[in-house]
Each structure stands twice: as structure tokens, then as C-alpha cells.
Amino acid sequence: MANIRNQDSWVHSGEPEQATRKAMDLVRMAVSKVGLLNPLPEIVVGVQQSALVIGGGPSGMTTALELADHGFPVHLVERSNLLGGQARFLYNTWKGEPIGPALQEMDARVRSHPLITLHMESTVTDAEGFVGNFKSTIQSPRGPQAVDHGVTVIATGGKGYTPTEYGYGTADRVYTSIEFDKLTMMGDRRINDAKTFVFIQCVGSRELGRMYCSRVCCTHSVQAAVQLKEQDPTREIFILYRDLRTYGEREELFKKAREKGVVFINYELHGKPRVTQLDPRQLEVVVWDHILHEPLRIVADAVVLATAIVPSSANADLARIYKLSTDADGFLLEAHAKLRPVDFAGDGLFMAGLAHYPKSVDEAVAQAKAAAGRAITVLSSDRIGLESTKATPVLANCDGCALCLDVCPYHAISLVEEATAEGSRSSHIQVNVAQCKGCGMCQATCPKDGVYVAGFSMEQITAQVKAALAL
Numbered sequence: 001m002a003n004i005r006n007q008d009s010w011v012h013s014g015e016p017e018q019a020t021r022k023a024m025d026l027v028r029m030a031v032s033k034v035g036l037l038n039p040l041p042e043i044v045v046g047v048q049q050s051a052l053v054i055g056g057g058p059s060g061m062t063t064a065l066e067l068a069d070h071g072f073p074v075h076l077v078e079r080s081n082l083l084g085g086q087a088r089f090l091y092n093t094w095k096g097e098p099i100g101p102a103l104q105e106m107d108a109r110v111r112s113h114p115l116i117t118l119h120m121e122s123t124v125t126d127a128e129g130f131v132g133n134f135k136s137t138i139q140s141p142r143g144p145q146a147v148d149h150g151v152t153v154i155a156t157g158g159k160g161y162t163p164t165e166y167g168y169g170t171a172d173r174v175y176t177s178i179e180f181d182k183l184t185m186m187g188d189r190r191i192n193d194a195k196t197f198v199f200i201q202c203v204g205s206r207e208l209g210r211m212y213c214s215r216v217c218c219t220h221s222v223q224a225a226v227q228l229k230e231q232d233p234t235r236e237i238f239i240l241y242r243d244l245r246t247y248g249e250r251e252e253l254f255k256k257a258r259e260k261g262v263v264f265i266n267y268e269l270h271g272k273p274r275v276t277q278l279d280p281r282q283l284e285v286v287v288w289d290h291i292l293h294e295p296l297r298i299v300a301d302a303v304v305l306a307t308a309i310v311p312s313s314a315n316a317d318l319a320r321i322y323k324l325s326t327d328a329d330g331f332l333l334e335a336h337a338k339l340r341p342v343d344f345a346g347d348g349l350f351m352a353g354l355a356h357y358p359k360s361v362d363e364a365v366a367q368a369k370a371a372a373g374r375a376i377t378v379l380s381s382d383r384i385g386l387e388s389t390k391a392t393p394v395l396a397n398c399d400g401c402a403l404c405l406d407v408c409p410y411h412a413i414s415l416v417e418e419a420t421a422e423g424s425r426s427s428h429i430q431v432n433v434a435q436c437k438g439c440g441m442c443q444a445t446c447p448k449d450g451v452y453v454a455g456f457s458m459e460q461i462t463a464q465v466k467a468a469l470a471l
């Protein structure tokens with residue numbers, strides 16, 4: 001293929017004459033390569049038509065149910081002794097739907113589904129294999145168990161940041177938003193009888209060390225404020241925020257809160273609110289109002305901290321076991337944010353929910369369905385064809401120096417030791433074709449022409465370079 005569209009006419013649309021000369025170069029290069037092409041063998045591997053889903057929160061349960069409802073056996077692994085994850089502590093979705101009953105229904109369906117094998121109080125401790133052919137070890141209180149599966153979905157969630165600021169843990173009546181929801185669900189008098197509430201946004205978020213936005217917190221506080229006002233319109237509610245991110249249709253909640261008299265006060269990082277306990281029932285919150293240019297003093301019955309969502313430590317462990325990537329914050333990293341948003345770079349590995357990035361329950365469930373859909377593309381056949389452009393060792397040149405092992409991003413290359421005819425030992429590389437993506441890092445690194453990517457041999461590339469330079 002001479003890619004004269006993407007690599008030429010699109011990028012040089014303002015320079016038609018030079019683009020035409022470049023098109024001629026590209027065609028000449030392609031022709032010079034064609035003469036040296038060899039047929040590439042078709043690579044087909046068998047598929048174990050079952051799945052492993054790690055994490056029994058809303059995302060993991062949704063993926064497991066979707067897969068099982070499509071007829072594929074699923075092993076669902078949950079670390080704790082309860083299903084439901086963080087959502088167990090949430091009162092309702094941003095649309096006002098109660099979360100508890102939906103979770104109970106999911107829990108019951110998962111436990112009774114004939115195709116779901118539930119491994120409670122269990123974790124995955126080891127794994128090997130590749131798309132269609134994974135073998136993972138599940139450690140449960142009954143001991144280790146090896147399971148074969150064709151795809152893996154990671155849905156291990158996240159957790160709330162534990163604040164050290166704003167009097168949390170030392171002052172009475174300072175709660176995280178999750179604790180606020182718990183108390184609300186229990187009908188606790190500390191919430192029911194309170195008249196003045198202060199919500200502080202971005203606690204542990206969007207500052208050095210954790211620069212990302214946790215996405216759900218603004219909506220949660222605004223929605224809670226609306227509910228508190230609806231229960232008792234005489235209540236005074238203050239939301240201290242940096243940037244209010246009630247995105248999409250959630251903006252309606254913000255408008256509603258304004259209409260009901262919720263007071264929004266903007267604060268900056270350099271003028272963070274200060275919380276002091278006045279007596280066991282009351283707190284003083286002082287915040288610099290940069291519009292009035294003076295400090296505001298609020299006497300509150302409850303302070304609610306909208307805390308950051310942080311990644312689970314499980315991400316790092318599973319990244320090591322399944323050779324996955326994580327981002328700088330420790331969340332799981334997708335293969336491509338737009339083109340492969342629920343896939344890992346390695347085939348047959350998918351992600352869903354909070355483990356990927358902070359997101360609300362409805363977004364987590366939607367992503368879990370997407371992950372199930374992607375997994376089904378692998379599971380729906382007992383064989384899967386792989387790309388033929390794979391790293392190919394040249395044993396005559398490879399002396400087992402292993403430089404390529406370090407650069408391979410897919411961990412597809414390993415070293416094999418063999419006895420030679422003379423009785424000594426020699427080593428050379430071998431490539432797992434199911435894991436190799438044909439990226440060419442090994443070929444570019446090898447100083448001895450000990451490996452090349454089929455379809456991109458040194459001979460073929462050199463011919464193209466010569467054609468480009470018209471040598």
C-alpha cells in the first residue's frame with residue numbers, strides 16, 4: 001500500500017505540486033518493496049469460550065451477567081465477602097434512582113446464574129497465556145485454583161481518599177460524602193436535625209500529587225443539597241467549590257439548586273476554607289470570598305467533604321500479573337482513548353468501571369456493558385485469527401543478548417537455552433505470536449539482525465529507503 005491519502009494528500013493539501021512528487025516517491029517505495037514480499041502465514045489460535053471477571057462491584061457484576069446471559073461461563077472473583085463494591089454506600093444515582101435495590105437485584109441474579117461461578121474472598125495471584133488461552137490462579141480461603149479462560153475483564157474499582165484536612169477525623173460532624181450518604185440512608189439525627197450544611201469540593205483532588213478531577217463529587221454535593229432543601233426549605237446550604245463540574249444533563253441539578261437558594265461560594269487553592277470545632281454540635285467554616293474580598297464565616301451543623309476517588313492497590317498487582325499498563329495516577333490505561341476505550345493493549349484483556357478512571361455508577365455500568373461486548377467478539381468463536389505481521393527470530397544471527405526482551409512492550413519475547421552439538425549451551429529468543437503486536441521495537445533494537453517483523457524485513461525496508469532516495 002502506498003498511503004498517498006493519509007500520509008500525503010491530507011497532510012499536504014496546500015502544496016499540490018510537492019504532494020504529487022511525494023506521491024511518486026511513495027509509489028516507487030511501495031513498488032520496490034512488492035518485489036521482495038513473501039506470503040505471510042495465517043495464524044489461528046483456539047479460544048477457551050469462558051471469561052474471568054475480577055471485581056464484584058456494579059461493573060464486574062454487570063459484565064459477568066452480560067457474558068453469562070449470552071451463554072458464556074464466567075468466573076467472577078471478589079476480594080471481599082460482599083458484592084456491590086463502593087456503590088453499597090451510595091444513596092442514589094444523579095437521576096435520583098435508589099442504588100440499594102438495583103444492587104440487591106444484581107447480587108441475587110449473579111448468585112443464582114447457572115453460568116456464573118462466584119469466588120468470594122478471593123484474588124487472582126498468578127496468570128499466564130494470551131488471548132483465548134489464559135490460565136489464572138484464584139486464591140480463595142479453600143486454597144488455590146487454576147482456571148482456563150479466553151478473556152479477562154478487570155473491574156477492581158477504586159476507593160475514597162481519606163482526608164487529613166478540614167478537621168476530618170478530629171472534629172465532630174465532619175463527614176466524607178460517602179459517610180453523609182450512609183447517615184442519610186440510616187436516617188441519622190445528625191443529618192435529619194441539622195439546619196446548616198457546608199459542602200467542600202475537591203478535597204484531595206486537583207492539587208499537587210492528584211491533579212485529576214474525580215468527576216462524581218460536584219454532582220453528588222449539588223444533588224444532596226437539593227434533597228436537603230426539598231426536605232426542609234429553611235435549611236441553609238453552602239457549597240464551597242473551585243470549578244463546578246455538573247457536566248451534561250447534570251447541569252439541571254445545578255440550576256435546581258440555585259433556584260432553591262443553595263449558596264455557591266468559589267474558593268481558590270491559595271485561600272482554602274478553614275474548619276474549626278466550636279462545640280460538639282457546631283463547626284465554624286471560614287472561607288475567603290474573592291468577589292467580596294473578605295472572609296466569610298459560616299456556623300454549620302455539618303461539613304461534608306467531597307473527597308477524591310483514588311485507584312485501588314489491586315491495579316498495580318494485576319498490572320504485573322497480566323502485563324497491563326497504568327497511567328501516572330495508577331488507574332488502568334486503555335489501548336486508545338477513542339478507538340479502543342475498554343481494551344488493554346494486549347488482546348483479550350478488557351477493563352470496566354472505577355479501576356479505569358473515576359466515574360459515576362451509570363457510566364461504570366455502561367462501560368461494563370461495552371467491555372462485555374468487546375469480550376464477546378473474542379468468545380463468540382472457538383478459533384481466532386491473529387495478524388500475521390509478527391516478530392520473527394533469525395536464529396542464525398540471534399546470540400541471545402536479550403536486548404529485545406527489555407524493549408518489547410507486550411512481553412512477547414522470551415529467551416530459550418539449548419545444548420549445542422559441541423556440548424556447550426547457547427541461547428536465542430522465541431516469540432509468542434499471540435502476544436506480539438508486530439510493533440518492530442525488537443527489530444529496531446537488535447544490533448545483529450537477529451529478529452525482524454514479517455512483512456518489514458531489513459531487505460524490504462532498505463529497498464524502500466533506496467527508492468525514496470532514488471539511489
Ligand SMILES: Cc1cc2nc3c(=O)[nH]c(=O)nc-3n(C[C@H](O)[C@H](O)[C@H](O)COP(=O)(O)OP(=O)(O)OC[C@H]3O[C@@H](n4cnc5c(N)ncnc54)[C@H](O)[C@@H]3O)c2cc1C
Binds near residue numbers: 078083156361
Ligand atoms: C468516594 C467515592 C464516592 C463516589 N460517589 C459517587 C456518587 O456520588 N455517584 C455515583 O454515581 N458514583 C459515585 N462513586 C462511584 C461508584 O461508586 C462507582 O461508579 C461504582 O461503584 C462502580 O464501580 P466499580 O464496580 O467499577 O468499582 P467498585 O464499586 O469499587 O467495586 C470494585 C469491586 O472489586 C473488588 N476488588 C478490588 N480489588 C480486587 C481484587 N484484587 N480481586 C478481586 N476483587 C477485587 C472490590 O472489593 C469491590 O467489590 C463514588 C466512588 C467513590 C470511591
